[in-house]
Amino acid sequence: MTRKLLTALLALAVLISAVPCTALAEGSLGAYSWTGEWETNWGDMILTQTGAKVSGTYTHDDGKIEGTVSGSTLTGTWSEAPSYAPPGDAEEVEFVMSPDGKSFTGKWRYGSEGAWGNWEGGTRNAAVLQEAPKDYANASSWATAGLDKASGLGLIPDILKGADLTRPITRKEFAAVSVKLYEKLSGKTAMPAAVNPFKDTNDPEVLKAYHVDITSGIAADKFGPDVVLNREQAAAMLTRVFKKVFVPGWTLKNDGKFAFDYAMPPRFADDAKISDWAKPSVYFMVSHGIISGMGNNTFGPRNITTAEQAAGYANATREQALNISLGVLEKLGDGSAASQIVPADAPPAQTETDGGSTVTPPDAASTSVSPEWLAGFWGYSTSNGSVNVEIMYEFKADGTFYKVVSSMWKGGRTATDFKGKYQVSGDKLILSDQLKGTGPASCRFDKIWYLTMDSYDSQDIPAEDAEYVISRTSDDMLIINDTQYTRGH
Numbered sequence: 334m335t336r337k338l339l340t341a342l343l344a345l346a347v348l349i350s351a352v353p354c355t356a357l358a359e360g361s362l363g364a365y366s367w368t369g370e371w372e373t374n375w376g377d378m379i380l381t382q383t384g385a386k387v388s389g390t391y392t393h394d395d396g397k398i399e400g401t402v403s404g405s406t407l408t409g410t411w412s413e414a415p416s417y418a419p420p421g422d423a424e425e426v427e428f429v430m431s432p433d434g435k436s437f438t439g440k441w442r443y444g445s446e447g448a449w450g451n452w453e454g455g456t457r458n459a460a461v462l463q464e465a466p467k468d469y470a471n472a473s474s475w476a477t478a479g480l481d482k483a484s485g486l487g488l489i490p491d492i493l494k495g496a497d498l499t500r501p502i503t504r505k506e507f508a509a510v511s512v513k514l515y516e517k518l519s520g521k522t523a524m525p526a527a528v529n530p531f532k533d534t535n536d537p538e539v540l541k542a543y544h545v546d547i548t549s550g551i552a553a554d555k556f557g558p559d560v561v562l563n564r565e566q567a568a569a570m571l572t573r574v575f576k577k578v579f580v581p582g583w584t585l586k587n588d589g590k591f592a593f594d595y596a597m598p599p600r601f602a603d604d605a606k607i608s609d610w611a612k613p614s615v616y617f618m619v620s621h622g623i624i625s626g627m628g629n630n631t632f633g634p635r636n637i638t639t640a641e642q643a644a645g646y647a648n649a650t651r652e653q654a655l656n657i658s659l660g661v662l663e664k665l666g667d668g669s670a671a672s673q674i675v676p677a678d679a680p681p682a683q684t685e686t687d688g689g690s691t692v693t694p695p696d697a698a699s700t701s702v703s704p705e706w707l708a709g710f711w712g713y714s715t716s717n718g719s720v721n722v723e724i725m726y727e728f729k730a731d732g733t734f735y736k737v738v739s740s741m742w743k744g745g746r747t748a749t750d751f752k753g754k755y756q757v758s759g760d761k762l763i764l765s766d767q768l769k770g771t772g773p774a775s776c777r778f779d780k781i782w783y784l785t786m787d788s789y790d791s792q793d794i795p796a797e798d799a800e801y802v803i804s805r806t807s808d809d810m811l812i813i814n815d816t817q818y819t820r821g822h
Contacts, residue, residue, distance in 0.1 A: 361385070363405040365434030365460045372455035373439075398426065405430045411441055420444060426452065434460025471497040476652035483659045488513050490538065493651055501648040504548075505558035507567065509538035511547045511574050514658045518578040518666060534558040546585040547573050551815050553799050565611035565634035567649040568624055571661050572614035579671035586760050589701065589804055592677040595620055595670075601632040608635065608817055610806040621670065623660035702803050702811075704732070704757050711811050711818035723776060725784045726818065728755060734764065737784035739774045748774030750786050751796060762803040762813060767796035 367387045371378040376392030387407055389398045397417065400409020407430070412423035420443055428439040439452035468484040480498065483489055490509035502510070512523050525540035532554045539556055542548045548570060551557040562570075576583045576591070583591055593613040598620045601607070607615055615632065618624040627633040636642040711726045721741040728734050734755040739748035753767035770792035776784045804812045809820040 361403045362463050363402065363430060364463060365405075365430060366463050367402065367407055367428075367430070368461050369457050369459070371437070371457050374451070374453045378454070394422075400426065400428075405432075407437075428452070428454065434462075468494050469498045470495050471499055472652050473499055476656055479656040479659050480652060483655045486517065486659070486662065488517060488658050488662065489655060492538065493655070496651065498652040498655065499650055501561045501645060502567070502651045502654045503558060504551075504556065504560050504562055505534065505536050505539055506651065507562050507570065507649070507654055508536070508542035508548055510654050510658050511570055512538050512541045512545075514571065514661060515542075515545055515547060515574050515578065517662055518574065530554060531556040546577055549585060549802060549814055553801055553814070561645070562649045562654070563635040563647045564624075564632065564649045564653070565607055565615055565647075567654050567657060568618050569611045569614040571654075571657055572617055575661055575665055575670075576674055579665075579668040580674045583674070586802060589760075590677055591674050593617055593673060594675045595673040601626055602630045603632055603634070606634055606637060607632060608806075609810050610812060610817060617673070618657070618660070621660075621664050623664055624657055702757055702760075702762075702805055704728075704730075706805070706808075707757060707811070709820060711820055713816055713818045723784055724816075724818075732756070736764075737774065737786065739776065739784050746774045746776070748772065748784060748786060753796075757803065760802055760804060762801045764799045764801075767798065768793045769796045770794065 362385060367380045367382040367389075369380065371380065373391065375396065378389060378391035378398070380387055380389035380398065382402065385402045387398065387400045387402060387409065390396065391398065394413035396411060396413045398409060398411055400407045407428040409426055410423055411426040412418070414422070416422045424441070424443045424447075425445060426439065426441040428437045430437045435456045437454035439454060440449040441452050442449045467481075468489045469480060472480050476498065480489070488510070490506075490513050492506055492509045515521075516523055523541040523545050525537045526544040529535055529540060530543070530553075531539070531550055534556050536558060539548075539558060543550075543556075551560065573585065573588075576588075580591060595617060598616055600616075604612075611634065615624070615634065619626075633647045636645070636647045641647060707728045708730050709728060711728070713724045715722050723737075723739045723741075725737050725739075726734060727736075732754055734751075734753060736751040737748050738750075739746055749769055749771050751764070751767050751769045754765050756763045756765070770786065770789045772789040772791070773787040774784055775787050801813050806812060806817075811818040811820065
């Protein structure tokens with residue numbers, strides 16, 4: 334019996350209002366795909382769905398289907414041999430899928446105002462769930478499996494949704510990643526700090542990370558939201574999240590009261606380039622299979638040479654950060670590894686390796702800072718390839734200090750210097766009675782940049798008191814907030 338003859342019979346049926354065919358967004362797709370084989374009253378039908386678009390064939394008169402999906406409804410056109418054209422061999426069709434995705438009810442007609450005929454879809458063997466839309470725009474092939482898991486677990490923050498995840502991650506973005514992991518591990522909702530200590534950002538995720546002791550600023554009142562993170566910082570910061578959740582009493586300010594106690598994995602060939610303060614966290618994550626090297630037994634912790642800085646050699650990428658976050662959840666989420674983080678005054682444990690030899694995990698050096706230990710010169714230097722920045726402190730035994738912050742661009746060096754009094758109180762460095770000046774500067778290299786003012790454009794201008802978090806990781810390494818200074822002159 335032909336479709337035209339059946340149409341004449343169906344004209345006696347009750348008319349059903351028409352639904353126009355419209356273009357629909359992929360975001361309106363239902364739970365199940367139309368892809369698959371269907372047994373229908375117009376013959377076997379094979380459909381393929383790509384995004385919101387559906388196309389396919391059915392056996393009656395070599396028929397074809399083209400349509401668009403909105404929710405559980407497919408609207409479009411049918412067409413058949415010989416002409417595949419309206420008004421006799423093509424026109425409108427509408428299918429509505431059942432809640433279980435295994436059958437549909439449908440209707441078809443000639444023209445846009447005629448009577449509707451019935452089109453029933455028998456049960457198909459298996460419903461096909463729609464593939465969840467990606468939470469990201471671009472990612473490396475090695476990273477996608479982990480990113481899809483991270484997406485399903487809610488570890489991708491809003492700031493990275495739809496982003497190119499192959500790009501370097503900033504401190505602001507990483508704060509959001511860390512907060513997501515903290516909330517997943519702890520089962521708690523992080524709240525932003527009531528008082529914002531930073532002048533360069535009011536981002537709520539940054540304030541959450543600060544409030545729960547995951548991160549601090551790069552200076553007393555600066556967070557550096559757009560500064561790119563490196564690989565050793567990513568490892569250390571997510572280790573902080575783990576410690577915050579599972580190690581009672583741990584906070585960012587008293588981290589020195591706790592030490593790592595684990596079997597040290599083989600050191601990377603570029604171990605000397607890993608900052609001392611980051612090594613325990615880097616190797617902690619390596620020992621648990623959460624993070625690995627970059628080939629040739631190197632880790633690539635941070636950019637050191639000008640060429641590395643220009644190439645972004647050690648920049649942590651968004652996809653790396655999210656995969657590390659996933660690794661912490663999957664491999665450390667039960668909290669059992671918390672036993673490897675112990676009070677710093679506990680004796681180091683002896684751990685047997687697979688080879689039978691005994692190794693001692695690295696001790697965490699005392700992080701307390703005394704005025705006697707602090708006295709002397711401390712320096713820091715960094716470069717982005719075109720601008721060099723150097724900072725030098727001289728802490729004197731009489732409780733006074735001298736500080737120079739210098740930048741060099743296009744061969745010209747300018748600086749701001751500070752002098753005044755300093756005091757160490759617990760983990761705080763307090764600078765008071767400060768006077769500052771600006772002008773040209775010079776330097777020489779002897780272990781660190783040693784800076785001096787050549788002359789002054791302005792001098793002895795009163796400056797506000799400043800307070801910093803201070804700690805040490807070795808006899809020659811000083812941390813002021815998140816910045817690492819080396820002892821020397």
